[in-house]
Amino acid sequence: MTTAYVALPDRLCRYERDERSGDWTFQTQLEGRRLECLAADGTEPNRVFAGTFDHGLFGSLDGGETFDRLETPFDSEAVTALAISPHDPETIYAGTEPSRVYRTTDGGDSWVRLEGITDLPSEDEWYFPPRPHTHHVRWLTVDPFDPDRLYVGIEAGAFVRSEDGGETWVERPEGSRRDNHSLATHPDREGLVYSAAGDGFAVSSDGGEHWTHPQSGLEHRYCWSVVADPGDPETVLVSAASGASTAHSADTADSHVYRRHGDEDWQRLEDRGLPTGGGVVRAVFETTGAAGVVYAVTNGGLFRSTNFGDAWTRIPVEWPNEFTELTPRGLVVLE
8 A cells, every 4th residue: 555645735635546456546634724744654654744834733643534633832833844753653853933843752642842942043043035034944854873863954044953862952064054945864874964955955974064065967056855765875866946936836937856876966857757847846755765766746746756766657646737836845655
């Protein structure tokens, strides 16, 4: 059974494939909510979390058939980032707007705030351009080798890391990006962290302490989603555009997909079965742990590649015409 969850700006789409017939079913949940992020874990496939901008955090215990709003002590209803620890599925992190980080160690029943992020020296320089009076946590990642090492992307203002489970924080390490949109690690390469940011791509090989900016061949520098090949930590995909308007707005969209291996230049992937260019908003990527397998969602639908971007197949799921005007916010696939 394959289940895909697609967070659109105003609903959650749940697609499920019957392995015997190959047919996909389709249902929507959380209609009218402003979805921001999703999280699920293959070890607990029936448990799904969805963060919304206007109504807090929702959870499902039946594989997305139903969702309930969770009682949380968050200071804000705007839940903008979620991460489930790869070391313990009961440990989950949530980020909000304004920028706060919370943690549960019992699967969402109780939460504590991890203090100190807004006490960092650069906090007064953080701002989100559409709402310059505030900022938010755009991405959270738990290091696959160390459950206490956390990576946080603030939109916009800083990359922030912790080595002690959020007791203390270090901001803006050498070379880190300021407008981090997504982060990726790899279970086979300790210390490896990739960043897709509004101010470009970056990579760290020492757990986020230092960063470099390999840009050769990357003609579009407003990067959004980044993912590494589960079978090869040196191979990475990124979605990118020339700026926010060409990334996120369907009527002005012009987004692209690039791939890089090792120290090679970036290669723009065109005519591979995944639509790019005019009218296509930036892709959101997701992997499931199988070598070479990667999923992508845009306003044009849901796609899958088994050779990490060489060729893509459009998954035959229901995709109403109105979806072509929407910009996906999140993607989770469980195989």
